[in-house]
Amino acid sequence: MNLNALWEYANPLKFMRTTERALPYFAVAAVVCLVTGLVWGFFFTPDDFRQGSTVKIFYIHVPSAMMAINIWVMMLITSLVWIVRRHHVSALAARAAAPIGAVMTVIALATGAIWGQPMWGTWWAWDPRLTSFLILFLFYLGYIALWEAIEDDDTAADLTAVLCLVGSVFAILSRYAVNFWNQGLHQGASLSLDKQENVADVFWYPALVSIAGFVLLFIALVIIRTNTEIRARRMRALLARERLG
Amino acid sequence: MSALLIRDLRLAMRAGGGFGLGLAFFLIVVTLVPFGVGPETGLLARIAPGILWLGALLACLLSLDRILALDWEDGSLDLLATSPLPLEGIVTMKALAHWITTGLPLVIASPLFGVLMSLPGAGYGPLVLSLLLGTPALSVIGTFGAALTVGLKRGGLLLSLLVLPLYVPTLIFGAEMARRGAEGADPTTPMLMLAGISAGVIALLPFASAAVLRVNLR
Numbered sequence: 001m002n003l004n005a006l007w008e009y010a011n012p013l014k015f016m017r018t019t020e021r022a023l024p025y026f027a028v029a030a031v032v033c034l035v036t037g038l039v040w041g042f043f044f045t046p047d048d049f050r051q052g053s054t055v056k057i058f059y060i061h062v063p064s065a066m067m068a069i070n071i072w073v074m075m076l077i078t079s080l081v082w083i084v085r086r087h088h089v090s091a092l093a094a095r096a097a098a099p100i101g102a103v104m105t106v107i108a109l110a111t112g113a114i115w116g117q118p119m120w121g122t123w124w125a126w127d128p129r130l131t132s133f134l135i136l137f138l139f140y141l142g143y144i145a146l147w148e149a150i151e152d153d154d155t156a157a158d159l160t161a162v163l164c165l166v167g168s169v170f171a172i173l174s175r176y177a178v179n180f181w182n183q184g185l186h187q188g189a190s191l192s193l194d195k196q197e198n199v200a201d202v203f204w205y206p207a208l209v210s211i212a213g214f215v216l217l218f219i220a221l222v223i224i225r226t227n228t229e230i231r232a233r234r235m236r237a238l239l240a241r242e243r244l245g
Numbered sequence: 246m247s248a249l250l251i252r253d254l255r256l257a258m259r260a261g262g263g264f265g266l267g268l269a270f271f272l273i274v275v276t277l278v279p280f281g282v283g284p285e286t287g288l289l290a291r292i293a294p295g296i297l298w299l300g301a302l303l304a305c306l307l308s309l310d311r312i313l314a315l316d317w318e319d320g321s322l323d324l325l326a327t328s329p330l331p332l333e334g335i336v337t338m339k340a341l342a343h344w345i346t347t348g349l350p351l352v353i354a355s356p357l358f359g360v361l362m363s364l365p366g367a368g369y370g371p372l373v374l375s376l377l378l379g380t381p382a383l384s385v386i387g388t389f390g391a392a393l394t395v396g397l398k399r400g401g402l403l404l405s406l407l408v409l410p411l412y413v414p415t416l417i418f419g420a421e422m423a424r425r426g427a428e429g430a431d432p433t434t435p436m437l438m439l440a441g442i443s444a445g446v447i448a449l450l451p452f453a454s455a456a457v458l459r460v461n462l463r
Binding site for chain 2: 135138139141142145146149150155158159162163165166167170171173174177178180181
């Protein structure tokens, strides 16, 4: 495949046409995957012998936590594209993704707390993973607040892109600093591809479907929000032109 | 560059409160803590390193928006940007001036505040050393935040929201080093990490600060 063809989508018109045609497929696939994954996970998997039915929060907790991190990575990439090639769609996609990422972080923290109350006996512990997720949430908040605070679109895109780059470095630093600061309560990764000790297959397949559903949902939401941003900006431009003419 | 540094220091001194304000704020924080948690010596000694680090961090945060805002308002920042000096050098000098006016006094005064917080005897050396190593990083990171928000009318609150998450690694290693020192443990590992963060931040972050400042001056 010719990768250069990808840059065609930097044209807002081309981007909107293509994504709008693709949007229904993503949306339907997201709903199908989420419903299948969650119903399968909630009602057709056995209870864990120690955790009982609380284990089922896993089908929301793990995908949302994965998305919270991956959305930040996506914002990092789109910010880089904006800085290097100055495609507006890229900057707008980063802007569109940030609130979704913040919500995913909150979902991961909330479901974790709900699971932690019966299992660990506490809603919250200053465990490295929990703490770094809280810090990630603060990064999302700062990023969104900076976008909202600046009036000029290009200035805002530039400043938030640099903040995203610097923030990524500090987020990773914090992740390992927090590890150093306190040993954890949270279990290790349960879905690694390269490890022997993963969750059993009965839990693994519905979890995979649910993760796919979260990814598709994110794609559909980002398409909607990016196109809204493009339209809003176009409307502002038209209004400005009318006032001049 | 040294002329710029001397100018900034002179401005800070003559404008009043440049040197003293951060220190006074630090003193107030340290005075208020025992009212909040009770005057038991044992408890105070245990939380002393953390409180002293937090106080230093907040005192630093308080003066961040002064780094660039005054020069932005009267236009001298535009003059500096058009001068032959590289913008990276200018923001470094601004950060250095901020450190000399707020960080350095805190480092020098910290043993005194340690006495107020009944810090154990072994803790003074590591505390002073950790602040000496860590406060430059706080100033440089803060300058980045100040450069991001310099054009905004009410940037102060946003500045804290942006800068505080960036302070997390510095605070963790700084407070950990001071705590280990106070407990008589070996503070070498956090000390090396803290020094690494400071060195990395001083070397790299001025480029980001200069980049955002260029955008803001556009």
